[in-house]
Amino acid sequence: xxxxxxxWRNLFRNTRRTLLTCMLVTSxxxxxxxxxxxxxxxxDVMVGGITKTLxxxxxxxxxxxxxxxxxxxFLSDPDTISLxxxxxxxxxxxxxxxxxxxxxASPYNTTGGxxxxxxxxxxxxxxxxxxxxxxxxxxxxxxxxILLGKLMAELLEVSLGDRxxxxxxxxxxxxxxxxxxxxxxxxxxxxEEMDQSLAFINLSAAxxxxxxxxxxxxIAIRFVDPEDAKNKSLPTLINLxxxxxxxxxxxxxxxxxxxxxxxxxxxxxxxxxxxFVLTSLGVINSMFMSIYERIYEFGVAKAIGTTPRQIIxxxxxxxxxxxxxxxxxxxxxxxxxxxxxxxxxxxxxxxEMSGVLLDGNMYTQxxxxxxxxxxxxVTLLTVxxxxxxxxxxxxxxxxxxxxxxx
Amino acid sequence: MLTLKLAYRNILRQxxxxxxxxxxxxxxxxxxxFSMSLLEGSWSxxxxxxxxxHTGHIQIHKDDxxxxxxxxxxxxxPKAIExxxxxxxxxxxxxxxxxxxxxxxxxxxxxPAKIFGIDPTLEPTVTRILxxxxxxxxxxxxxxPDGYFPAMIGRGxxxxxxxxxxxxxxxxxxxxxxxxxxxxxxxxAIIGNTTSFDRLGxxxxxxxxxxxxxxxxxxxxxxxLARNKHDNEQLAADLxxxxxxxxxxxxxxxxxxxxxxxxxxxxxxxxxxxLIVFIVFIGVLxxxxxxxxxxxxEFGVLxxxxxxxxxxxxxxxxxxxxxxxxxxxxxxxxxLPVIIWFTEVGIKLxxxxxxxxVVFDTMKGEFSAYVIFMPMGFMxxxxxxxxxxxxxxxxxxxxxxxxxxx
Numbered sequence: 001x002x003x004x005x006x007x008w009r010n011l012f013r014n015t016r017r018t019l020l021t022c023m024l025v026t027s028x029x030x031x032x033x034x035x036x037x038x039x040x041x042x043x044d045v046m047v048g049g050i051t052k053t054l055x056x057x058x059x060x061x062x063x064x065x066x067x068x069x070x071x072x073x074f075l076s077d078p079d080t081i082s083l084x085x086x087x088x089x090x091x092x093x094x095x096x097x098x099x100x101x102x103x104x105a106s107p108y109n110t111t112g113g114x115x116x117x118x119x120x121x122x123x124x125x126x127x128x129x130x131x132x133x134x135x136x137x138x139x140x141x142x143x144x145x146i147l148l149g150k151l152m153a154e155l156l157e158v159s160l161g162d163r164x165x166x167x168x169x170x171x172x173x174x175x176x177x178x179x180x181x182x183x184x185x186x187x188x189x190x191x192e193e194m195d196q197s198l199a200f201i202n203l204s205a206a207x208x209x210x211x212x213x214x215x216x217x218x219i220a221i222r223f224v225d226p227e228d229a230k231n232k233s234l235p236t237l238i239n240l241x242x243x244x245x246x247x248x249x250x251x252x253x254x255x256x257x258x259x260x261x262x263x264x265x266x267x268x269x270x271x272x273x274x275x276f277v278l279t280s281l282g283v284i285n286s287m288f289m290s291i292y293e294r295i296y297e298f299g300v301a302k303a304i305g306t307t308p309r310q311i312i313x314x315x316x317x318x319x320x321x322x323x324x325x326x327x328x329x330x331x332x333x334x335x336x337x338x339x340x341x342x343x344x345x346x347x348x349x350x351x352e353m354s355g356v357l358l359d360g361n362m363y364t365q366x367x368x369x370x371x372x373x374x375x376x377x378v379t380l381l382t383v384x385x386x387x388x389x390x391x392x393x394x395x396x397x398x399x400x401x402x403x404x405x406x
Numbered sequence: 407m408l409t410l411k412l413a414y415r416n417i418l419r420q421x422x423x424x425x426x427x428x429x430x431x432x433x434x435x436x437x438x439x440f441s442m443s444l445l446e447g448s449w450s451x452x453x454x455x456x457x458x459x460h461t462g463h464i465q466i467h468k469d470d471x472x473x474x475x476x477x478x479x480x481x482x483x484p485k486a487i488e489x490x491x492x493x494x495x496x497x498x499x500x501x502x503x504x505x506x507x508x509x510x511x512x513x514x515x516x517x518p519a520k521i522f523g524i525d526p527t528l529e530p531t532v533t534r535i536l537x538x539x540x541x542x543x544x545x546x547x548x549x550x551p552d553g554y555f556p557a558m559i560g561r562g563x564x565x566x567x568x569x570x571x572x573x574x575x576x577x578x579x580x581x582x583x584x585x586x587x588x589x590x591x592x593x594x595a596i597i598g599n600t601t602s603f604d605r606l607g608x609x610x611x612x613x614x615x616x617x618x619x620x621x622x623x624x625x626x627x628x629x630x631l632a633r634n635k636h637d638n639e640q641l642a643a644d645l646x647x648x649x650x651x652x653x654x655x656x657x658x659x660x661x662x663x664x665x666x667x668x669x670x671x672x673x674x675x676x677x678x679x680x681l682i683v684f685i686v687f688i689g690v691l692x693x694x695x696x697x698x699x700x701x702x703x704e705f706g707v708l709x710x711x712x713x714x715x716x717x718x719x720x721x722x723x724x725x726x727x728x729x730x731x732x733x734x735x736x737x738x739x740x741x742l743p744v745i746i747w748f749t750e751v752g753i754k755l756x757x758x759x760x761x762x763x764v765v766f767d768t769m770k771g772e773f774s775a776y777v778i779f780m781p782m783g784f785m786x787x788x789x790x791x792x793x794x795x796x797x798x799x800x801x802x803x804x805x806x807x808x809x810x811x812x
Contacts, residue, residue: 014699020692027685067600068517068566101518103509109476110580112507112518112606155474167509169516176509176516192663263755271678274437275685281430282689285423289696292420348674351667358670 003310007317011325014290021286022326028279029330029378030337032272033371037338037364038346039268043261044365049356050257051250053189054127054198056095056220057229060240060247065217069101069114071171074215081219081240088236092224093125096216098206102168104199106156113152113197115166117206126222129187129200136160136185143205146181149195150188158183166201170211179209190357221247257356279378280385287319287389298393299401308394315393319386320379327375338366409717413724417732420697424729427693431730431785432737434686438679438781439738443745445675447752447772449668453657454635456664460603461657462501462532462629463638464645468652471626472660477506477582480624481652487628490648496633496641499531502625504615508579508587510559510608512567519563520607521579523615523625532629535609538602542571542595547611550592555614557591562605564596571595577608581620589618679781683788691792694726698796705800706808715801722800726793727786734782749773 011018051057060081062073075081078096085094098117103110120139123129129147130138139145146164148156158164164181181201188195207213221236228234229249240247251258291298298311345361352358417424457463465472466487471479481487484502491500504523509516526546530536536544545556557575569575571593578588591610598604616623630645632638642656658665698705705718748771755767 016699017692017696020688020695024685024688024692027688031681031685068562070566103507103518109474110507112520157474169509174511174514174516259755271682274433274682278430278433278682278686278689281426281433282685282692285426285430285689285693286696288422288426289693292423293700348670351670352663 003314003317004321007314007321010290010294010314010318011321014293017286017289018322018325021283021322022329024279024282024286025323025326025378025382026330026333028275029327029374030334031275032374032378033330033334033338034341034364035268035271036370036374037341037366038362039264040365040367041342041363042264042358045358045362046257046260046356047250049190049358050254051222051226051229052128053132053356054129054194054220055250055253056126057223057226058221058237058247058249059253060219060221060245061217063244063246066253069099069217071100071169071210071212071217074098074171074212074217075219075245076215078214078216078219081245084240085219085221085236090223090225090228090234090236091221093122093222095119095122095126095220096203097218097220098203098210098212098215099217100166100168100206100210102166104152104156105165105167106158106162108157109155111152111155111197113199115146115168115199115201115206117201117203117209119203126220128189132187132189133185134188136183138185139200139202141202141204143202144181145184145202145205147185147187147200148183149198150186151192151196152199153183153186155196160184160186164199166199166209168210170209173211175211177209177211179205181205191352276377276381280381283319283322283382283385284388287315287386288392290318291315291389291393295396295401298396299398302396303398303402311394311396312390315390316383316386319383319390323379323382326382327379330378331371331375335366335371338364338370342366409721409724410728413721413728416697416701416721416725417729423693423697427690428729428733428736430686430689431733431789432740434683435734435737435781435785436741437682438785439741439777440744441675441679442781443748443771443773443777444769445672446774446777447749447770448768449672450772451752451768451770452668456661457631457635457657458532458534459538460533460629461660463632463635464630464642464654464656465660466628466630466645466649466652466654467626470653472653472655475505475626477580477619477621477626480504480582480621480626481628482624484623484625487649487652490645491628491630494645496637496644497630498633499528499631501525501528501532501629502612503529503627503629504612504619504621504624505626506579506615506619508577508608510563510567511576511578512569512573515567517563517566518606519559519577520604521577521615521619522604522607522609523612523619524609525612532631535597538598539595540598542593545594545609545611547613549614552592554590554592555611556594558595558597558609559593560597560602560605560607561599562602563608564593565600569593575608577618579619581618582624583620585620587618587620683785687788687792690726690730690789691795694722694793694796695799697725698722698800701800702803702808705803706805709803710805710809718800718803719794719797722797723790723793726789726796730786730789734785738778738782745771745773745777747771 062075065073085091096119100115102115104113120141133147139147160183162183164183165178166181167176167178170177223229230251237247237249341364345363348358348362468479468481491497502525506521508519508521510519545558549555559575573593575591575593577591581587597609632641639656639658642654646654752768752770755769
């Protein structure tokens with residue numbers, strides 16, 4: 001108790017220094033809280049960009065289909081799969097798709113792209129297609145409807161109502177088949193690649209076009225709980241993995257996003273480690289200064305019988321109290337800053353990574369653990385940084401210390 | 407001179423403190439240089455990869471062909487441009503190209519393909535196409551004994567159509583005059599791998615492509631390499647003046663999405679570095695302020711024997727900047743080998759990330775004046791600024807009060 005009181009008083013003997021040191025520790029804590037919040041926010045956007053835009057949280061495909069979108073690799077028995085998904089309580093929605101690599105031509109220009117044949121209603125529960133349709137109307141099941149990406153429409157120089165001809169090769173016979181569509185809507189997902197090379201037609205129009213009645217290439221899935229998609233032992237997906245049918249969560253479908261997330265967490269770990277080192281140098285320095293000032297005092301204390309252990313305790317307690325103060329400020333400022341950015345966002349500029357558009361503001365995420373775990377780390381670190389100065393103080397020799405002060 | 411000597415001695419008076427402060431500054435500097443080097447190096451590596459893979463440093467088109475490609479937006483007077491380019495010492499290589507989309511047939515299979523008409527002798531002066539031949543042999547403009555022109559196809563297309571070297575490929579497209587173009591080509595090589603941008607490409611000799619597409623002698627694009635890649639924007643502007651009827655664009659415009667992503671990423675890093683430097687200098691401010699407070703009495707004496715306030719400010723300024731310079735020099739000596747290693751060797755990541763349409767998979771350093779001196783200047787400037795408050799405090803010390811204290 002005496003040590004605690006002494007330590008507290010010692011801290012305020014040089015208030016300016018204590019405050020500066022405090023500020024140092026506080027700013028590291030705030031930075032760590034913010035960096036973690038930004039990373040969480042970024043991961044959320046990236047994962048959301050992939051799973052909510054088009055790809056879904058999981059997909060059922062024929063093995064090898066995703067490599068080149070070869071039309072022959074369709075799911076031969078989609079009804080059984082759909083039935084299984086429809087009766088699964090974990091699945092919020094699933095959407096069957098036919099994906100056709102084809103030539104897309106307007107009266108003015110021609111381009112290559114992927115035409116998705118989708119079921120308008122099922123798609124609502126899986127992808128963002130309807131919300132992304134910014135002009136015209138969404139698919140309604142009428143045969144000649146087609147939605148074009150914004151950039152593709154610019155390239156083809158078409159607007160609503162214009163004619164589009166799709167040319168593709170039928171499954172099995174490889175016979176060239178053409179069909180006429182009229183632009184019913186334009187969509188904008190964000191990433192240029194998607195807005196430039198994708199088009200959507202009704203599933204009911206795509207199947208006869210490709211000569212694959214009743215078959216689909218892909219079933220995209222959204223779960224009730226998004227965490228399920230990362231669960232490798234989830235029965236929903238395992239049961240569908242039969243023979244050459246493969247059902248995978250987005251982590252397996254998009255390994256580069258997994259890599260990205262891994263890289264981001266490495267980066268924030270490195271920033272954290274560097275901050276820790278820099279902060280501890282500052283703390284060590286400040287503790288030393290305060291000990292130097294008090295060499296005479298420590299000499300006296302030792303001369304009247306204070307044990308080295310007690311002196312170590314005193315110095316460590318000072319560091320501990322300093323850390324507590326700094327953490328209190330840090331938690332407060334960190335919380336205020338992070339929740340401000342949670343609602344207002346940090347301006348980041350426009351980036352496109354792994355097919356996900358990060359545009360405008362990055363919203364941080366505030367999590368309780370950030371205000372428990374990080375302050376504990378920072379406190380431990382500050383106390384650890386004080387060990388060296390504490391040992392130094394405990395070794396002060398009274399005779400020399402007293403002489404030196406005179 | 408006297409001030410310099412005094413400053414030097416003052417630094418050495420508290421060696422441990424100076425050393426600890428120096429550590430944190432050296433650490434901050436090293437981190438700054440390291441991250442700048444990695445950032446600049448990795449990005450410029452990516453830029454090299456795609457500029458030398460396909461884009462070139464500068465491209466010349468008719469009108470807005472780069473944004474809205476249309477077969478009839480052609481450069482109609484290639485001879486005039488070629489003679490202009492020949493006279494440009496700053497242009498080290500140039501290659502004409504024509505593009506179109508086509509349907510490709512191989513046996514019973516069909517797939518959409520992109521036609522790249524390239525000049526077999528000029529193309530290697532701009533891109534690394536010779537190195538991308540993964541199977542077979544690089545082609546020439548000459549037809550084979552059967553009268554078929556040679557073609558090189560992307561790995562993805564080869565896999566989809568199950569074609570290999572020596573096989574024939576049939577292309578169907580529409581010509582510039584609206585006619586249907588179709589012809590047989592003989593495959594001499596497979597290009598790249600399944601992730602290259604040209605995985606679905608068919609490379610044809612430009613003369614064969616022009617004939618196939620009924621384009622006469624017109625071309626769609628010139629890709630140029632600049633002698634100094636950092637000057638490409640200036641060079642593009644110069645060329646634009648020489649070629650008034652055409653559009654000359656540096657790669658920054660051609661790959662605008664990627665360029666924006668790169669700029670945003672760099673900005674984010676500057677922000678992180680500024681934070682780290684800020685934290686380092688809170689510690690430094692603390693040290694300098696303490697060392698001034700310790701010497702209150704000394705400064706009092708100095709002032710009473712006639713030392714001017716400005717002298718004291720100068721003294722503290724020189725002390726701080728000198729310590730900073732020493733730390734930075736030591737930091738530089740330590741970080742230099744690391745940077746050189748990263749510049750020469752680098753780390754290949756086992757994950758690849760798609761950044762705005764360009765694959766990013768290698769961490770490389772950059773060793774340049776900018777990377778070394780920008781952080782140096784920034785840190786010295788901050789050190790100079792940080793020395794002002796303690797300096798002002800020292801300058802304001804009243805001899806009477808100072809001598810009375812302690």
